[in-house]
Amino acid sequence: MDAASDPYLPYDGGGDCIPLRELHRRGTHYTMTNGGSISSSTHLLDLLDEPIPGVGTYDDFHTIDWVRERCKDRERHRRINSKKKESAWEMTKSLYDAWSGWLVVTLTGLASGALAGLIDIAADWMTDLKEGICLSALWYNHEQCCWGSNETTFEERDKCPQWKTWAELIIGQAEGPGSYIMNYIMYIFWALSFAFLAVSLVKVFAPYACGSGIPEIKTILSGFIIRGYLGKWTLMIKTITLVLAVASGLSLGKEGPLVHVACCCGNIFSYLFPKYSTNEAKKREVLSAASAAGVSVAFGAPIGGVLFSLEEVSYYFPLKTLWRSFFAALVAAFVLRSINPFGNSRLVLFYVEYHTPWYLFELFPFILLGVFGGLWGAFFIRANIAWCRRRKSTTFGKYPVLEVIVVAAVTAVAAFPNPYTRLNTSELIKELFTDCGPLESSSLCDYRNDMNASKIVDDLPDRPAGLGVYSAIWQLCLALIFKIIMTVFTFGIKVPSGLFIPSMAIGAIAGRIVGIAVEQLAYYHHDWFIFKEWCEVGADCITPGLYAMVGAAACLGGVTRMTVSLVVIVFELTGGLEYIVPLMAAVMTSKWVGDAFGREGIYEAHIRLNGYPFLDAKEEFTHTTLAADVMRPRRSDPPLAVLTQDNMTVDDIENMINETSYNGFPVIMSKESQRLVGFALRRDLTIAIESARKKQEGTVGSSRVCFAQHTPSLPAESPRPLKLRSILDMSPFTVTDHTPMEIVVDIFRKLGLRQCLVTHNGRLLGIITKKDILRHMAQTANQDPASIMFN
């Protein structure tokens, strides 16, 4: 019996597990378990000869115990390693086990890349279906339909005879008020039918497919179980309805939901590998990698995806996960690139490439854009949360289908007259990002052109704006107001809806307006001292497209409060290293301004609104309370429900389980001594007793239940005792009642505990769970502690 297998010695293996563990000896009943057959230092779960199926799993809406899961995995790993030498088959099994991590992220990357390609192509096609149809080949969108056409002209470059608008098809005329009205009607009709189809599919088949999914994934990654949230049906319905929702023209994007889609893929593929399917903590490593793959395909930014996973979504992110995320992002981007959904050899529609330099004085408008982004973010979070709270608490939330229809109808009616809102949002962003060259024909580029046109293409000087630009600015202002209002009401309706694209669009519109304004200022006042050095007459010093990009980053930063990952994503979108400083300035400003109005980003705000048990690692806990103030039971409460290690019967335990709703029970030596033995989970207890009643002969209601190693001596006629030591967690976490809550909160955060027992002079006093801590934190922040749900 070696010392390493002593479960009561201080923890000595893998330092990340229990560094703060207190050592307490547990009385005289201490005996060795398992006879040292497995050289293990962490007998959190004492292994039975035959494990009871179901023990160690979690119920829906429960919090996982990271420590337990990680130790379970180490145990499993040790077992495989020790068997490795025995035979070639065991060797293969251990190799397979070692490789399964990489295999599962590869599969996840492949699937999410393919699904992203499907979503991109199908959404483009359906978006164009609102306007018309390609008669020569029904499956082409507008761009593809006119792909080989030679009839396109410079001014109307998207018109070709193969592409028929609905007015042409139905009433036979392409121009005039009649056709406009017909197109208008068809636009609204398709938008409404797509939205209706999306919301009914969501409602009938997979209600979890609605929304953006990132708040829930954050919660799941922090150690929460939502059964079915990452399942097959959710994946299928989310993929299908995401296309419909984007195509219906609602003010939403597909980027956030793509993260959810990728996480579903990760979850489904992890079921192929026992290493991941049986261990919730390991599964979350795959999900972290999957979310990186999701952002990688959503923005065509693999590195940005990895950083997004690290900065925004993940809770536990060891280096191993970083590499796997990196690889998953790479695979996903490769697959999407080989599908080439947009035909531009890029992963996103709005990829742009600038090489014009920026000047120091431009930092001022960039910072202004950052301020705008922060204000927008703060406004959006407040307004959207208020609206969602209304939906949650009043009768208005009873009509989700009607709500989607109304929002879609309002959006369609208001969007059609304005060419900038009629466009698909991604295309709008693309148009705003693109700089005006001589090749552009849109009204945004209608500058007065009075020099001879024999100059080199790339070096157009600043020019005075023409009438087209002024009217475009008016339309953009209207589009800005429209987008701001509609996005507030759209985010949170019961269809898949992402926030990235509408936020970016708002920022891009504002940025483009500011850019044009600065450009005209520089043109008309090139003798001002700030412009004098850089902007002589005939020089090209202001790039309005760059302003649009900075504005997009600032607005996205204001809403999500991301910094590093956002800058990297935008930088990967543009492929220009020289714009990192403007982007950083704008994003940082927008974060500061946003934080001044409220510290949490939209995802944290939604987590709080829904009351998910999410213990944010970023927040500080500064109160001076002690563990005794937070623990249950309180002074007025009945005493803690405990089990004793060897003098309770099966009936006693079942009664206790039925009478209480606690999820776990401390096991003590006896009522008199109150010394702690271990901790047994409710779910494990019920499963174990049920299986014992079925399988073990002679288990009746009056059988003694024994958690100790040695069964006590019983009268001869009494039934055989039921041994449940195998389900007992014999090294539960304990703190003393005078431990400051700061330390307790830190332990919970860093180790991912689910519960912690409180002792006083070595006697069991109470228990603190993760939800107790969340409630306490809500209380100290003057919020309603009852809002923490899923108790």
Added chain:
Amino acid sequence: MREGGGTRDGGRWPALSGGPEARGPAQEAPRPGAPVWLWKSRPGGEGSAFADQAWKTQDPGPSSHPLPVPEQGGSLRGRGCCVAARPFSASVFLFQVGGLAGPESLRSMKLLCLVAVVGSLLVPPAQANKSSEDIRCKCICPPYRNISGHIYNQNVSQKDCNCLHVVEPMPVPGHDVEAYCLLCECKYEERSTTTIKVIIVIYLSVVGALLLYMAFLMLVDPLIRKPDAYTERLHNEEESEDARSVAAATFSGPRANTVLERVEGAQQRWKLQVQEQRKTVFDRHKMLS
């Protein structure tokens, strides 16, 4: 050939790896055993013996064009990827459909998807030689002097994708051609019509199958089945908790034996799950509001 015969990346490679020795394997002719998509993307490679027809039409060939200019090299690399990816992406769909296809309840959809996948696997060989439809060279020429702007669109290979080859008839006299062509921007683009078609067909068939199944659940199912707890609650979601226990009790009855019964059981379990989700999301507003 060794010095600059590669793509832009090929040129950069030695600098990264830091020695002339490292250059050898990067530039060597493709091995027959290597995965197709690894070597097919190199423009200088004598891979035509192994290449499919799509590649042959585009391959400039080592003798005719020994030194591809960097701009072309970059896109050529991408093109090789795309061509090679067609069969690959089809197999990806197989994956994804496998992941998508739901529990036993969606046999019909699974079958349909399978048909679509098999179709998508069969279609690419038939269409491989139609790749001429998949490439274009589009030149946009802005207004120049008194000539209005124009868009030229031709179906030429990448090495011919420039203003001189594509702009026909040339609108300006000979001495002005150079100035005019400097203004024009020519872009070589490619797409995969098969991928687009297959994706749209798969998407529409999945939506169609779902709609049919939804109609079945809404209309036919209540008729052939006695009004049980599920349908009642589908229409009347306000009902109290005990309906759930009733429903749970009916389905946890004696274990089914035949395949049909097991499918039925799985479907009922799935329905219960969805009902629970619906209650959580739509009625109690606990999540996702």
